[in-house]
Amino acid sequence: MTTRTSWADLAANSAAENVGVGSSSDSIKVAGSTSGGGRPAYVPPHLRNRPLSVDPPAPTSSGPASSNDRPGQGGSSWAAARNGYNNRSGYGGSGVRGWGGRSGGWDRGRDREVNPFGNDDDTEQAFSEQENIGINFDAYEDIPVETSGDNVPPPVNTFAEIDLGEALNLNIRRCKYVKPTPVQRYAIPISLAGRDLMACAQTGSGKTAAFCFPIISGIMRGPVPQKPLRARTVFPLALMLSPTRELSMQIHEEARKFSYQTGVKVVVAYGGAPINQQLRELERGVDILVATPGRLVDLLERARVSLHMIRYLALDEADRMLDMGFEPQIRKIVEQMDMPPPSVRQTMLFSATFPREIQRLASDFLANYIFLAVGRVGSSTDLIVQRVEFVQESDKRSHLMDLLHAQRANASQGKQALTLVFVETKKGADSLEYWLCMNGFPATTIHGDRSQQEREQALRSFKSGATPILVATDVAARGLDIPHVAHVVNFDLPNDIDDYVHRIGRTGRAGKTGLATAFFNDNNSSLAKSLADLMQEANQEVPAWLTRYAARSFGGRNRRPGGGRFGSRDFRRDSSFNRGGSDYYGGGNNAGGYGGGYGANVASSWD
Numbered sequence: 345m346t347t348r349t350s351w352a353d354l355a356a357n358s359a360a361e362n363v364g365v366g367s368s369s370d371s372i373k374v375a376g377s378t379s380g381g382g383r384p385a386y387v388p389p390h391l392r393n394r395p396l397s398v399d400p401p402a403p404t405s406s407g408p409a410s411s412n413d414r415p416g417q418g419g420s421s422w423a424a425a426r427n428g429y430n431n432r433s434g435y436g437g438s439g440v441r442g443w444g445g446r447s448g449g450w451d452r453g454r455d456r457e458v459n460p461f462g463n464d465d466d467t468e469q470a471f472s473e474q475e476n477i478g479i480n481f482d483a484y485e486d487i488p489v490e491t492s493g494d495n496v497p498p499p500v501n502t503f504a505e506i507d508l509g510e511a512l513n514l515n516i517r518r519c520k521y522v523k524p525t526p527v528q529r530y531a532i533p534i535s536l537a538g539r540d541l542m543a544c545a546q547t548g549s550g551k552t553a554a555f556c557f558p559i560i561s562g563i564m565r566g567p568v569p570q571k572p573l574r575a576r577t578v579f580p581l582a583l584m585l586s587p588t589r590e591l592s593m594q595i596h597e598e599a600r601k602f603s604y605q606t607g608v609k610v611v612v613a614y615g616g617a618p619i620n621q622q623l624r625e626l627e628r629g630v631d632i633l634v635a636t637p638g639r640l641v642d643l644l645e646r647a648r649v650s651l652h653m654i655r656y657l658a659l660d661e662a663d664r665m666l667d668m669g670f671e672p673q674i675r676k677i678v679e680q681m682d683m684p685p686p687s688v689r690q691t692m693l694f695s696a697t698f699p700r701e702i703q704r705l706a707s708d709f710l711a712n713y714i715f716l717a718v719g720r721v722g723s724s725t726d727l728i729v730q731r732v733e734f735v736q737e738s739d740k741r742s743h744l745m746d747l748l749h750a751q752r753a754n755a756s757q758g759k760q761a762l763t764l765v766f767v768e769t770k771k772g773a774d775s776l777e778y779w780l781c782m783n784g785f786p787a788t789t790i791h792g793d794r795s796q797q798e799r800e801q802a803l804r805s806f807k808s809g810a811t812p813i814l815v816a817t818d819v820a821a822r823g824l825d826i827p828h829v830a831h832v833v834n835f836d837l838p839n840d841i842d843d844y845v846h847r848i849g850r851t852g853r854a855g856k857t858g859l860a861t862a863f864f865n866d867n868n869s870s871l872a873k874s875l876a877d878l879m880q881e882a883n884q885e886v887p888a889w890l891t892r893y894a895a896r897s898f899g900g901r902n903r904r905p906g907g908g909r910f911g912s913r914d915f916r917r918d919s920s921f922n923r924g925g926s927d928y929y930g931g932g933n934n935a936g937g938y939g940g941g942y943g944a945n946v947a948s949s950w951d
């Protein structure tokens with residue numbers, strides 16, 4: 345067992361970076377709005393945000409306008425993007441429309457667009473010193489990057505190099521994003537060039553913006569959609585799928601910020617919330633639909649949503665979406681409804697982990713795609729200090745209590761960092777929450793047996809610091825971006841190393857440091873090898889007893905073949921794939937390379 349003193353120091357450091365909770369920060373909202381009542385007609389993006397007059401929008405008269413803002417003009421990067429798009433879709437020819445005045449609101453001014461930055465005022469004041477300003481992106485500077493595929497577009501170093509358009513650039517500034525993260529540097533130019541993408545980058549490294557920016561920009565500049573007239577059916581242009589309700593809500597919130605005053609309308613649909621409210625919101629117009637698979641299938645079966653006009657498909661947490669639980673639903677949505685085929689739409693898959701067998705499945709959804717790995721595929725970021733402690737089942741509670749007491753003792757006055765505790769079962773979550781509360785540690789839970797309202801309330805309460813401990817099952821393991829989580833405790837370790845990677849990734853986000861503690865015992869021996877390997881790769885101290893466990897175990901599901909920095913790289917580069925004329929990817933020999941970027945850290949393609 346490791347010493348407490350060193351843990352306490354770590355906890356204090358991590359907490360010091362993450363303190364500040366106490367404001368009523370609350371970025372998760374219930375979908376939809378009840379205002380409005382009537383059902384206004386769909387207004388395409390190019391007609392929205394225009395003054396009420398029927399005159400065409402005046403071209404910008406001053407300043408270096410981007411091509412996004414000039415009707416009929418295409419900057420070079422956009423020209424490339426549309427070429428890619430037109431090649432695949434045949435939608436071209438109807439003329440790319442420029443963007444006009446951006447005053448006014450939705451629906452020709454009938455409906456005001458709510459400012460998604462408006463509610464953040466408190467949060468801004470409380471956190472502005474700690475958040476995106478001065479983020480330590482230097483931490484990512486020498487991160488290894490690998491790309492493979494045909495003619496990979498070069499990365500950019502700044503947002504200014506990418507012509508995303510004035511309105512989107514303004515929103516990027518409102519978000520206080522000063523420069524792109526490594527995954528954004530590579531993924532955005534690739535997507536803007538119209539290419540399909542399978543991207544793997546570490547937790548908390550900005551993947552959401554990496555797929556949102558090109559989609560929003562693409563819709564703003566795309567041809568005017570000729571949407572079929574079908575009563576009560578809506579035709580989104582982009583679909584973003586994610587595995588959990590809370591993650592879909594979060595993506596929706598982010599996408600709404602990025603698309604504020606661009607005229608691109610984002611709507612979310614997820615289970616557990618009243619469908620009528622979501623239907624009303626959809627009827628008011630939708631360009632980007634963010635959804636969980638189950639609720640989307642429901643909407644498709646009711647013929648309230650058609651995927652016929654989809655130009656962009658993004659799967660967040662793509663490996664999770666294609667594992668056994670979700671794959672049938674995803675196949676139904678992508679292959680058996682009316683979505684255009686891979687060669688017509690543009691598809692982007694993102695995750696921090698991409699097991700080889702899932703890459704193989706995923707390749708069914710992609711056409712001539714580029715594989716991008718930022719950091720080792722499936723690795724954790726070394727911004728997270730990882731500790732593993734040997735704790736018998738019966739000692740777990742008292743051990744957790746010791747950790748929490750140490751953390752409390754080290755917390756700076758009146759300010760408490762957030763702690764996320766992962767357990768295996770829903771019952772276990774409830775019981776641990778009760779016990780913590782009984783012992784003077786305010787806690788709440790999130791798991792699949794709670795109502796959606798309770799889940800949302802729990803997250804709100806945790807985020808605001810009112811209940812600084814959240815006991816969760818894997819429903820909170822992926823994607824959730826909760827500022828100020830200083831400590832993730834794996835009270836029960838997961839069976840799969842990839843789940844461990846996602847869980848600990850709830851801390852140490854966007855350049856900040858974090859701490860992750862795992863309780864290990866004989867029940868977890870099948871995880872020993874992969875855990876020890878992962879920790880070693882992230883330059884963590886591996887306890888001698890864990891190395892002994894690892895030496896004894898055979899790994900099974902969690903064995904990572906290949907080892908090394910790019911142990912789980914693009915599966916198309918496997919020798920078994922390239923032999924025997926596999927039909928997964930036609931052209932292993934003609935793939936172009938990429939030179940440049942991070943110099944020695946960039947692996948060349950198809951080597």
Ligand SMILES: Nc1ncnc2c1ncn2[C@@H]1O[C@H](COP(=O)(O)OP(=O)(O)OP(=O)(O)O)[C@@H](O)[C@H]1O
Pocket residue numbers: 476479520521522523524525528545546547548549550551552553695696822823824825849850853854
């Ligand atoms: N260019 C940027 N500059 C500053 N902050 C950024 C930038 N891009 C993203 N962020 C912030 O980084 C945080 C993490 O981003 P995001 O949630 O997209 O990570 P992720 O890679 O999707 O993580 P996960 O794998 O856990 O889903 C968010 O708070 C986001 O606002």
